[in-house]
Amino acid sequence: MTLSRIAVLSLALVVALTPPLFAQQPAGQADFDQAVAAHTAANSRPGPRAIPAHVVPLPTAEISPQLQTLIASPYPPHMNADPKSAAEWKELINRRAAQAIALLPAMKEQLAVAVQPAVIGGVKCFIVTPKTIPAANRHRLLVHVHGGGYVFGPGEAALPEAILLAGFGGFKVISVDYRMPPDFPYPAAMDDAMAVWKAAVKMAKPRNMAIFGTSTGGAMTLAMVLRAKEEKLPLPAAIAPGTPWSDIDKIGDSYAANEWIDNVLVSWDGWLGRAAKLYAAGHDMKDPYISPIYGDFRGFPPTILTSGTRDLFLSNTVRTHRKLRRAGVVAELNVYEGMSHAQYGFDIKAPETKEAFTDIARFFDQHLGK
């Protein structure tokens, strides 16, 4: 019998014999003492950690009301979506895209940016341009790779994050509308992103350029630098992989520790893991261009990472941070209190949204040439 199995059975016994702990504060000392005895027994052997059922209250300290609203939200309805065909995937993808696109006019208006479709390196893109570009940013150019688990965010649905950094940072941004499953699994997305990068480095000096993206876009940002190294292309002067999906497989502590607490992704075992398999399409999930945590980070440009304490990808983020630091790379980590996956980009009116993108803009300003 393995230790893990013993822990599981001990916990089963504990749960069967004792009332679960429901409140943050124990109802009384006797209840807490009983809980300690039960959970100490369930964790009496080295190995996995048995966690009892419990309620985590809504955190409020150092958190804006807007972010509190996001943190308090129920799970998204698509969290366990299991499309059985390409048509079912597309129905879900298009339904979610329509929701995202409906919000764009107000975002563009509020942040005073214009969006133009373009084809760059043979790939569909959008160019996001702020009405006012600060002098220091006139010769700077950012490339954005959107998030969405390699399935969500086609067309203009890719744009919210590009608009946020263009608007809050005053940068011109190319947002890549890369090909995605179900029709185009790996390596189509990466091939498109690299084709854009190759063309983009002729539009500005690479030392004035950065790549950024959140979640899947964070993983692609890291993988693009790995491929640029491999293909001897110019590297960007800085990158901002936000809560990057650096390990596409369910490897990393927060996939388990923050399961059911993150209210954006909730679990790898829902739509997310299905999208991972659809994208990898039989390729090794440890391929560094699919899970960049397995790549060689030496020589990477300065990197700013963003996550939250409830983020299912907190471990993806901190593993990436530590691996960058161990490779001698300048790497900055920002973790927001109580935040689930990528929530720093969800509400344009949340002060934390402005804070996160302003911090990335400041980091780029510090590391990019002019």
Added chain:
Amino acid sequence: MTLSRIAVLSLALVVALTPPLFAQQPAGQADFDQAVAAHTAANSRPGPRAIPAHVVPLPTAEISPQLQTLIASPYPPHMNADPKSAAEWKELINRRAAQAIALLPAMKEQLAVAVQPAVIGGVKCFIVTPKTIPAANRHRLLVHVHGGGYVFGPGEAALPEAILLAGFGGFKVISVDYRMPPDFPYPAAMDDAMAVWKAAVKMAKPRNMAIFGTSTGGAMTLAMVLRAKEEKLPLPAAIAPGTPWSDIDKIGDSYAANEWIDNVLVSWDGWLGRAAKLYAAGHDMKDPYISPIYGDFRGFPPTILTSGTRDLFLSNTVRTHRKLRRAGVVAELNVYEGMSHAQYGFDIKAPETKEAFTDIARFFDQHLGK
């Protein structure tokens, strides 16, 4: 009926009606679908997050075998200690101190440091001196305030962290053996630390000095800067509050989210909260000298923070980091994968121990004068 109460009752119903989720990977799709339905129902209203019982496997990716051993360990036997008298507190304190002191000779030997008792500013201290001090550090001096919930770590038991930074960083360190409860509640510890600081700034130039400490020592580090500002004393050139107990009350998301997962502190409701009350001794727990998160961080010196994804004080750490950044302070955050509270200082042979203290030393080298 409050939303919180509805969520609690929903979860109670769910737990009563469905088998708990024990494994990281669901036994099968049907089980996972059932779990999703149950937990979606339990989290169907905005507010607190109901977490089911689950097992978090031992994480291994990017984690050394030594740190894996620490992460796998059962809860410490004193986690729910509830001493009923000063004598009972002292028995526990002295028993734990003896265990810490027994490990010192090997540590001093391995890191080649010497320890001398001293009285500085009228306060008992230890001076920790590496056998070899790099030229750049000859005129630098660090002040160390130890951890232990304001009760543990008297006398030489305070020394492990001072030895680690003296040894890995090559710095001369003054470690403050401040007075503690049960005999000396707040403000004795802070008064002692400030008396040492006032005397120490005459032993070296403040711009060549830093203050550091973990947990309680991290909170005291922050509170010392607040008091130095208030008392118009020189500030240190940098500080390293490791996983600081910046909010001594049970406020902050990880007090609940990482309860039972952190295997060092486990819960605020055990010995820790009792020590908090013993120390505060009726003073407002939001007093910035007791909970420095409520202080004004403007004008703080560059700060490096360290925590782990399982740390009960992860929120204390990230709240401090964000509040420093919002105050315009240079602040670096390091979060280690799978690590519980302060485990970066527990095993001198763990590569992460060397990494954490080397990183702090590098930060000090960057920000201290010579």
